[in-house]
Amino acid sequence: MASNSNSQERYSRQILFSGIGTEGQAKLLNSRAVIIGCGALGSSQAEALARAGVGKLRIVDRDFVESSNLQRQTMFTEHDAAERLPKAVAAANHIGEVNSDIEVEPEIADVNHSNIERLIAGADVVLDGTDNFATRYLINDACVKNGVNWIYGAAVGSYGVTMTVRPHETPCLRCIFPEAPPAASAPTCDTAGVIMPIISIVASVQVSEALKLLTGDIQSLHNSLMQFDVWRNEWRKISLGAPLTDCATCALGKFETLEADARDFAAVMCGRQAVQISPSESVHIDLAALRQKLEPAGEVKANDYLLRFRTGEYELTVFQDARSIIRGTDDIATARSLYSKYIGN
Numbered sequence: 317m318a319s320n321s322n323s324q325e326r327y328s329r330q331i332l333f334s335g336i337g338t339e340g341q342a343k344l345l346n347s348r349a350v351i352i353g354c355g356a357l358g359s360s361q362a363e364a365l366a367r368a369g370v371g372k373l374r375i376v377d378r379d380f381v382e383s384s385n386l387q388r389q390t391m392f393t394e395h396d397a398a399e400r401l402p403k404a405v406a407a408a409n410h411i412g413e414v415n416s417d418i419e420v421e422p423e424i425a426d427v428n429h430s431n432i433e434r435l436i437a438g439a440d441v442v443l444d445g446t447d448n449f450a451t452r453y454l455i456n457d458a459c460v461k462n463g464v465n466w467i468y469g470a471a472v473g474s475y476g477v478t479m480t481v482r483p484h485e486t487p488c489l490r491c492i493f494p495e496a497p498p499a500a501s502a503p504t505c506d507t508a509g510v511i512m513p514i515i516s517i518v519a520s521v522q523v524s525e526a527l528k529l530l531t532g533d534i535q536s537l538h539n540s541l542m543q544f545d546v547w548r549n550e551w552r553k554i555s556l557g558a559p560l561t562d563c564a565t566c567a568l569g570k571f572e573t574l575e576a577d578a579r580d581f582a583a584v585m586c587g588r589q590a591v592q593i594s595p596s597e598s599v600h601i602d603l604a605a606l607r608q609k610l611e612p613a614g615e616v617k618a619n620d621y622l623l624r625f626r627t628g629e630y631e632l633t634v635f636q637d638a639r640s641i642i643r644g645t646d647d648i649a650t651a652r653s654l655y656s657k658y659i660g661n
């Protein structure tokens with residue numbers, strides 16, 4: 317931690333701001349924020365919270381940096397994409413250069429029912445940087461169950477939406493969206509694209525809400541479902557009432573997604589011509605040994621966190637926890653067969 321005077325200097329403009337002040341800054345430095353998903357929204361949130369001096373940042377992401385991310389995922393560089401660094405690690409590296417006073421906890425993980433409660437443990441606030449409703453319901457269940465405030469955010473095309481959830485004080489995600497939109501009905505970033513300005517707006521509102529929560533300025537929260545479209549020039553603020561008295565999650569305390577059986581072992585990654593295969597129990601893979609095994613069969617590249625193996629039209633990226641992202645197919649059977657052929661069962 318920096319000396320007090322350095323801290324005063326670094327955060328002086330923020331301390332001058334009446335909403336934060338010396339006391340608010342001290343609270344930020346003693347807070348932990350957890351960012352689930354470090355793509356466009358998550359990397360923007362992470363950078364802003366690091367610059368603001370939130371003392372501990374846990375950054376959770378399952379993926380690695382690719383060149384198609386660089387148009388909007390402002391924390392990452394061409395070097396990260398060339399090295400195929402996991403996003404959590406690349407983000408931690410850059411934050412270390414932006415603010416070396418704070419502590420960053422990168423977690424390379426696919427968020428699921430078995431790890432979400434561990435991942436949010438100790439959080440003063442959780443920020444949604446994910447791109448799918450299944451993970452958002454998991455965050456909602458875990459945060460309502462454990463009484464942790466969280467901030468929903470989503471962006472696609474030029475449209476974005478955000479809402480702050482304070483369990484039992486405000487409606488939760490399930491109060492507002494009892495069911496996820498049917499798969500394939502909603503546009504995604506892979507089908508409709510996305511432009512950076514909407515990312516900046518949604519992430520900025522999420523970060524502002526996080527700063528209000530962390531400094532205890534509850535009165536200043538926006539208490540609404542905020543929607544923005546930067547291309548159609550539409551901004552809407554829909555006021556939220558009280559939590560629903562029959563909400564399955566926050567009223568009845570049913571945490572469906574946490575009680576579920578192990579999540580599907582294989583999942584198609586939307587619009588990416590890729591399938592993710594996760595082992596049903598966590599194992600640790602010796603990437604150096606796997607590299608030796610695969611070298612005779614195709615092109616292999618590896619860094620400290622993952623190994624990439626190319627064979628014909630397919631590309632397998634294998635993480636240390638034995639999870640694999642298989643590119644070149646959206647067929648689960650094909651992906652499973654490649655996984656068992658090259659990585660093992």
Ligand SMILES: [Zn+2]
Nearest residue numbers: 488491563566
């Ligand atoms: Zn609810």
